[in-house]
Amino acid sequence: MQSDEPINGPIAINGAARPGWDEYFMEIARTVATRATCPRASVGAVLTRERRILTTGYNGAPRGVAHCTDAGCIIVDGHCLRATHAEANAIVQGALHGVSLEGATAYCTHQPCSGCSKLLISAGVVRIVYRDAYPDPVASMLLREANVAVEQFVPDPLRTLT
Numbered sequence: 001m002q003s004d005e006p007i008n009g010p011i012a013i014n015g016a017a018r019p020g021w022d023e024y025f026m027e028i029a030r031t032v033a034t035r036a037t038c039p040r041a042s043v044g045a046v047l048t049r050e051r052r053i054l055t056t057g058y059n060g061a062p063r064g065v066a067h068c069t070d071a072g073c074i075i076v077d078g079h080c081l082r083a084t085h086a087e088a089n090a091i092v093q094g095a096l097h098g099v100s101l102e103g104a105t106a107y108c109t110h111q112p113c114s115g116c117s118k119l120l121i122s123a124g125v126v127r128i129v130y131r132d133a134y135p136d137p138v139a140s141m142l143l144r145e146a147n148v149a150v151e152q153f154v155p156d157p158l159r160t161l162t
């Protein structure tokens, strides 16, 4: 159907309906999380810089190692040690493909643990946006000391995305 409506006319895309950048990348992180192979959690991370995606990661076993879904988790002290965390996998993807993460923003479906926080700091990430709170006092302390901005993403209740 052809339309002669001006671009700012009644059929123009409603600006209020478009997601902001944080929401956009967080939705992508949530999609990435659906690829997780550890049944204990579906976690996703998207590393960006200047509104471009650098790398993505989800929690799962290392390359060449059986997935938790096939071989079972290796649980030690309540944590699965078979799977690599999503944030760590996103950083590893940068190492594998030669993508610098200096100055990046990390969008994480869950608040990063202390181990991943250390990797994010050293990889050069300057801002972390997470959705689900998973408080880790050591992570918070280290991130604060390293001057990494940490923000919880709060979805707009007026939008249909959940």
Ligand SMILES: [Zn+2]
Pocket: 037, 038, 039, 040, 068, 072, 073, 074, 080, 081, 082, 083
């Ligand atoms: Zn597992």
Ligand SMILES: [Zn+2]
Pocket: 085, 086, 087, 088, 112, 113, 114, 115, 116, 117
């Ligand atoms: Zn972690």
